[in-house]
Amino acid sequence: AAAAAMLSLDFLDDVRRMNKRQLYYQVLNFGMIVSSALMIWKGLMVVTGSESPIVVVLSGSMEPAFHRGDLLFLTNRIEDPIRVGEIVVFRIEGREIPIVHRVLKIHEKQNGDIKFLTKGDNNAVDDRGLYKRGQHWLEKKDVVGRARGFVPYIGIVTILMNDYPKFKYAVLFLLGLFVLVHRE
Amino acid sequence: KNVEDFTGPRERSDLGFVTFDITADILNGKNDFPSIFDWNVKQLFLYLSAEYSTKNNALNQVVLWDKIMLRGDNPRLSLKDMKSKYFFFDDGNGLKGNRNITLTLSWNVVPNAGILPLVTGSGHVSVPFPDTYETTKSY
Numbered sequence: 001a002a003a004a005a006m007l008s009l010d011f012l013d014d015v016r017r018m019n020k021r022q023l024y025y026q027v028l029n030f031g032m033i034v035s036s037a038l039m040i041w042k043g044l045m046v047v048t049g050s051e052s053p054i055v056v057v058l059s060g061s062m063e064p065a066f067h068r069g070d071l072l073f074l075t076n077r078i079e080d081p082i083r084v085g086e087i088v089v090f091r092i093e094g095r096e097i098p099i100v101h102r103v104l105k106i107h108e109k110q111n112g113d114i115k116f117l118t119k120g121d122n123n124a125v126d127d128r129g130l131y132k133r134g135q136h137w138l139e140k141k142d143v144v145g146r147a148r149g150f151v152p153y154i155g156i157v158t159i160l161m162n163d164y165p166k167f168k169y170a171v172l173f174l175l176g177l178f179v180l181v182h183r184e
Numbered sequence: 185k186n187v188e189d190f191t192g193p194r195e196r197s198d199l200g201f202v203t204f205d206i207t208a209d210i211l212n213g214k215n216d217f218p219s220i221f222d223w224n225v226k227q228l229f230l231y232l233s234a235e236y237s238t239k240n241n242a243l244n245q246v247v248l249w250d251k252i253m254l255r256g257d258n259p260r261l262s263l264k265d266m267k268s269k270y271f272f273f274d275d276g277n278g279l280k281g282n283r284n285i286t287l288t289l290s291w292n293v294v295p296n297a298g299i300l301p302l303v304t305g306s307g308h309v310s311v312p313f314p315d316t317y318e319t320t321k322s323y
Contacts, residue, residue, distance in 0.1 A: 151297045
């Protein structure tokens with residue numbers, strides 16, 4: 001208990017030693033880091049054409065290709081036509097969580113209107129049972145993006161933060177602490 | 185055949201039946217050809233798709249069969265008299281008398297990490313559907 005008390009006193013001394021100007025400077029620094037991160041994210045959205053250029057795989061329905069926690073990189077360029085075999089990330093109307101599955105069937109009209117059916121590699125049947133009641137096909141508007149590349153495991157952190165909010169707060173708290181107290 | 189398919193205002197759509205053989209030698213590192221299964225390839229997702237045009241739709245693509253081939257699996261495919269894994273329903277009645285259904289084998293290379301390319305095989309086969317529906321019950 002004595003060691004812990006000394007540790008917290010040292011830390012408080014550090015903060016007290018910073019005068020108001022230095023504190024504002026650190027806060028501005030922090031703001032800049034957050035803004036830069038947001039700008040990079042928005043830039044990615046523009047370049048890829050997708051509202052969600054990076055997604056985390058949440059289920060095992062595409063195993064053994066993708067597992068829960070894998071990170072997918074998406075593009076959603078209108079010039080890229082939807083074709084069978086492609087891995088699409090789509091949202092079912094009224095549902096928030098996007099699904100990552102493969103295109104099984106497409107019917108495209110002369111004017112470019114397309115309707116398509118999807119299926120998870122690891123599922124026995126196609127996704128019709130998942131679509132909205134009465135909905136038999138997906139359309140371009142349901143697509144968040146096409147998976148172009150992936151990195152395994154990294155997304156586990158996001159899943160952990162979602163499933164264990166205490167973990168998320170701990171991570172944010174430590175990050176904030178680090179940035180505020182760091183001299184440079 | 186022309187059967188009920190429950191997916192639209194039209195009650196009936198054409199349902200096609202195709203039987204096929206597949207012989208393929210996935211590049212396996214023998215005979216001086218580099219193996220497609222290099223250090224960064226986890227699996228290949230192979231699929232046989234039928235592509236055709238109808239009055240209703242300028243382009244239709246239907247996956248008839250697929251297979252996951254993991255690194256280490258036997259890279260030689262020698263399948264005979266295969267029936268399609270998925271129902272070959274048309275969006276309408278465009279299979280009867282359709283002279284040009286093109287079957288192609290393609291594959292998605294899934295790496296351990298990195299880009300996910302889709303490759304289409306260079307060989308393809310065109311098959312015609314007959315002008316009349318089959319009346320006998322057989323499949």
